[in-house]
Amino acid sequence: MSVFFEQLLNGLTIGSFYALVALGYSMVYGVMKLINFAHGDLFTLGSYLGYTVLVVGAGWVTATFGVWGGMAVAMLAAFLGIAVAGILLERIAYRPVYKAGRLPLVVSALGMSIFIQNGIMAIWGPRFQAYPMTAVPKEIITIGDIRITALQLFILLLALALMALIYWLVEKTTFGAAVRAAALDKDTATLMGINFRQVIFFVFALGPALGGIAGVMTGLNYGRIIFNMGWVYGLKAFTATILGGIGNIPGAMIGGLLLGILETLFAGYVSSAWKDVFIFLVLILVLIWRPTGLIGEKTAEKV
C-alpha cells in the first residue's frame, strides 16, 4: 500500500508541473484563442534564469539567504523575469499580427518558440546545465515506509497554493470576472467597459510567469536543464490542457494533475515503456466522450 501512496505522490509532483505550465496555455487560449507555442520555451527560460541566479558569484545567493531563501529568490527572479518576457512576447510577436487572423498568429508563435529556444542555446550553450547541489535542500522526510524529499513536498505545496491563488483570482474577484467575460466574448466585454488590453496584459504576465516558476522547480527537483526541454513539458502540458478543457482554468489544473497521476500509475503498475501510448489513448477516449475536454463548457466554438 505504501508503494501506491509513493507512486501517487510521484504522480502529483509530475502533475503539478504539468498543471502549472498548462495554466499558461489555457489562460492565453481563453482570452486570445491562440495556442502560445512559445510557452514551453518561456518555461525553459525561467529555468535558466533561476539557474543563473543560483550560480552567479559562486552561489552568492544561496550563501547569503540560505538554501530555502536562495530558492525563493531564484523563483521570484524567474517569476518577474518571465512575466516581463511574456508581456514583451505579446507586444513584439502577437499584437502586430493580431488583426491579421489566427494563422499568422500561430506562425508568429512558432517562430518565437524557435527564436527563444535558440536564444537560450546561444546564451547558455547547447550542453546540459546542472543546478548546483548546494542550492538544494537535502532533507528526506519519512512517514512510515514512504520517503519524500523535503523539496518535493515543498514544490507540491507551493504548486497547489499557486493554483488555488489563480483559481481564486479568476473565479472570485471582479477582475477575474472581467477576464472571464473577455474570454467569453471580447467585443461585448469591451462594450461593457472592460479594458481588453489590461486583460491581455494580465494573462501574458501571469501565465508565462507560472511557467517560469515551474521551470525553476524542475531545475531544483531534477537538477538537469537543457535549452530544448520546454518541448517535452509543453507537449504534455498542452495535452493536459486539452484533457481538462482548453480555455478553462480549473480544467487545466485537473487535466495536469490527472495526467501526472495516470502516467505514473501506469508506469508503476504496467509498463513505463508504454505510458505515453496509454496517456494519449486516454486523451482520445476522453475527446470522443467529451470533445470539449473533461470540464470544458459546450460552446459553439468555430475552431
Place this chain on the structure above:
Amino acid sequence: MKRILLVVLCAALVLSLLAGCASPTTTPTPTSGGVIQIGLQAPITGNFAAEGQWAKQCVEVAAALINAKGGVLGKQIEVVVADDASNPKDSALAAQKLISQGLKEVIASYGSSVTAPATDLYDKNQVVSVGYGCTAVSLTMDKLRPYFFRTAGRDDTQSEFFAKLAVEKLGAKKIAIMHDNQDYGKGVAEDAMKYLKPYVDAGKTEVVYYDAITPGENDYSAAITKIKQLNPDLLFFTAYYPEAGLIIKQARQAGITCTFVGNNSVPTPEFVKIAGNDAIKGALMLNEPMPQFLTYAESKEFLDAYKAKYNEIPGSIWAVYAADALNALCAAITKAGGTDPDMVAAAMRTMTDAKGITGSLLFTERGDRKDIPYYTYVYDDKGELSLYK
C-alpha cells in the same frame, strides 16, 4: 511602426533559424586543388551536444596532426561539419547536406538511432561513412551496407561481457534492466537478456525488472519506485548519459542502494555533472578503453595535442573514435590513391597496418571494427574513474 516591427520580427526569425543549423566551415569545393574534404556529421546541439562538440574538437585536432605531417597524398585535410541535433530527423537532413556538397567520405555519427537514417542515405549515394558512437548490432547486421564502417565496437560484445560480470563476478541474484526503447539501449538490453539466459536457466540468477523509460523526460520516479519494491541486487542501465544521470540520482534519493551498472555511453563528465559525486560513488561502468587509459604512442601524441588546445582530455571514447574514423579514412585514401568511394571502401576492408589512437584500425567485411576489448570501471567519491579489479 507596424512595418518596422514586422521587419524586425522577420529578421529575428531568420536569425534564429540560422542559429539552429551549424553551417559548414567552408564553401563546397570537393577535392579540388590542395585539399581533401571530409565530412563530419555530429550532434553539435540537442541531448548529445557534449558528445558532438568533443567529436568536432577531436576530429579537428586529428586533422591538424595529419596536416602538420604533410597531409594525405600531399593534400591538406579539411573538415566540413554538419549538425544532426541528436535526432534521426535532422540526421537525414545533415546527411543530405553533406552529400549535396559532393563529399565522398564522411564521419557519422553519435547515437545508433541517429546514425541509422544517415547511413542509408550515404550508402544509397555511394558515400563512405564511418560511424564513431553507434554500437547497435543492427547497423552492420540487418543488411549489408557496402559503404558503412565504424570505429566503435559492437554491443553484443558488451552484453556478453555484462552477463559474465553480473553473475560470475558480482554474484547478482536479482537483476533489473532498464533501457530507453531506442536502437542502442534496447539492443544492449535484449542482448543482455540473451546472454543472461543460460544463467537464468541454471537458476543462478533472475531478471526481476525489464522495462524502458522515455528519454528526454525529467521524472523517472514511477519506474524507480517500482524497482525499489522489487529490491534487485543490481540495476543495469542501457541508454545514454543524460537519462543515466537522472536515474542514478533519483534511485539513490529513493533509497535504492543496489549496484548500478551503466553501459558504454554513460561514463562521461556530463553524467557526473547531472548526477553529482555522491550519487555515482561506487557505480560500475562498462566501456571500451576510456581516453585516459589509452597507452599507444599515437594516443599519447593525440591526447597531448588535444590537451594543449582545450586544457582537458576528451570526455568520452566516442569522440576519440571520431578522430580515429578520420585516421582510418586517411589511411584508406592513401592506400586507394584517391578519394573514389569504391576504392576507399575496398581499402578500408583490406587495410592491415593502419594504426590509430585506439589501436589497429582493422575492419571486417561488414564494416565492424576488429578486436575491441571491454573493461569495467568504477567511480570514486570525487567523480573520477579507475579500473575495477
